[in-house]
Amino acid sequence: MAGDYMDWLRREGRIVIVGASLAGLRAAETLRAEGFAGSLTLVGDEPYEPYDRPPLSKAVLLGKASPNHTDLPRLRDVDAKWRLGVAATGLDITAKRVRLADGDEVEYDRLLIATGVRARPWPNEAEAGLDGVFVLRTRDDGVALKRRLSAGARRVFVIGAGFAGSEVASACREMGLAVTVAERAGAPLVGALGGVVGAVAADLQTENGVDLRTGVTVTMLEGDPAGRVRAVHLSDASVVETDVVVVSLGSLRNTEWLTGSGLGAGPRGIASDAGCRAFDFRGIVTDDVFVAGDVARSPHPLFGYQFLSLEHWGNAVAQGRTAAHNMICPPADRRPHIWMPAFWSSQFGVNIKSVGVPPMGEQLMITQGSLAERRFVGVYGYQGRIVAAVTFDNAKWLEFYQREIERGAPFPVEHTTVDRRPEGRQPVPADFPDPALPTHGPTVTLSGYSPAERRLVFTPARH
Numbered sequence: 001m002a003g004d005y006m007d008w009l010r011r012e013g014r015i016v017i018v019g020a021s022l023a024g025l026r027a028a029e030t031l032r033a034e035g036f037a038g039s040l041t042l043v044g045d046e047p048y049e050p051y052d053r054p055p056l057s058k059a060v061l062l063g064k065a066s067p068n069h070t071d072l073p074r075l076r077d078v079d080a081k082w083r084l085g086v087a088a089t090g091l092d093i094t095a096k097r098v099r100l101a102d103g104d105e106v107e108y109d110r111l112l113i114a115t116g117v118r119a120r121p122w123p124n125e126a127e128a129g130l131d132g133v134f135v136l137r138t139r140d141d142g143v144a145l146k147r148r149l150s151a152g153a154r155r156v157f158v159i160g161a162g163f164a165g166s167e168v169a170s171a172c173r174e175m176g177l178a179v180t181v182a183e184r185a186g187a188p189l190v191g192a193l194g195g196v197v198g199a200v201a202a203d204l205q206t207e208n209g210v211d212l213r214t215g216v217t218v219t220m221l222e223g224d225p226a227g228r229v230r231a232v233h234l235s236d237a238s239v240v241e242t243d244v245v246v247v248s249l250g251s252l253r254n255t256e257w258l259t260g261s262g263l264g265a266g267p268r269g270i271a272s273d274a275g276c277r278a279f280d281f282r283g284i285v286t287d288d289v290f291v292a293g294d295v296a297r298s299p300h301p302l303f304g305y306q307f308l309s310l311e312h313w314g315n316a317v318a319q320g321r322t323a324a325h326n327m328i329c330p331p332a333d334r335r336p337h338i339w340m341p342a343f344w345s346s347q348f349g350v351n352i353k354s355v356g357v358p359p360m361g362e363q364l365m366i367t368q369g370s371l372a373e374r375r376f377v378g379v380y381g382y383q384g385r386i387v388a389a390v391t392f393d394n395a396k397w398l399e400f401y402q403r404e405i406e407r408g409a410p411f412p413v414e415h416t417t418v419d420r421r422p423e424g425r426q427p428v429p430a431d432f433p434d435p436a437l438p439t440h441g442p443t444v445t446l447s448g449y450s451p452a453e454r455r456l457v458f459t460p461a462r463h
Contacts, residue, residue, distance in 0.1 A: 019114030020044025023293030023320035030324035045087035117251035127221035161188035165248030195431030274336035276323035356388030381411025
């Protein structure tokens, strides 16, 4: 019977993908490549077909790429019905219907949720609405910010020194603009890479002319009588005059539309199994609803089966393809999503790349190069094994350390390739902030355990 249903699904079934995103597009292409001949609908809240987001904080701000020419390349025709510019507002998993903002409903036999994340706004709505206050997540955000910067901003104030905020600061300095960055932690990137590496990032910013303020929070955005931002007030009682503010306080997962649906969805994302099938709020796996991309939380066998939320370009591609494959194949042919977390950033002339889950690391060992030279490899250890590595302008080592993570190699690192400089001889505390404190930098979030463990408790989405 299962085989008959799958044959019917591949020929005549209805698949809906909510999220006209990187994950959604690659999933759609995979469905068609693997023989799905039924009805395919892609729903997106933006009026654009899927586009690439990483250039928005780099090439677009610098004028090296047009925000209107960042469409993702199409690997094949997906022969789909596109419902763009209309958000999904609800889900009925019993009737198998997605409700849309225009009042329409779309029925499905299989559903893929790839709604991603959005920029966390400045919490004071009135201050967030001041002319000159921006976030940077969408194509429209990029257009608006680029236009304002090109109009001759006197000073740009960036709130939050995670990867996105640091990249914006780097682009602004490259444009010759005065830049102030405020970060509540002790250094940039500490949520993603820890305090040891964060200190290197801090030096990088200050030596490139950034007015870096750490250990402070922004208490108020001050506007002038015309409604334009004119100053930022900080918790240390200082005031910085500015005409452009970029709010870079991390992201919010787009799950609110699932409230009351019965899925295991909330602020940390949508819980799924290793095969991308969504859990309901009781921890029971569904068989018709799948999840992929930034909005997903799934267990990873290399990292203790903890649920990982990965805001990574490569993860969205891999998970979208895995979800699509599993949606239309017999259960025995399904495969797990076990993509190795990886991330990269270019800022202040330095290429930063990582593999694994740095925030999991208790200790850090510099195995190649030197922190002082800002060309190094840092390896993170947790409970006696390697869980991550980060490189500054030394990416040739990443493939080696990825294999080490995959084989569960011991930590501290004992290879003869380890530099015999003083800082490479002994591991030191990685110096991550208290997980209970908000940080703006993590691209990997540890958010729970396998459903097989009794410590995991699902609660329904709140109304």
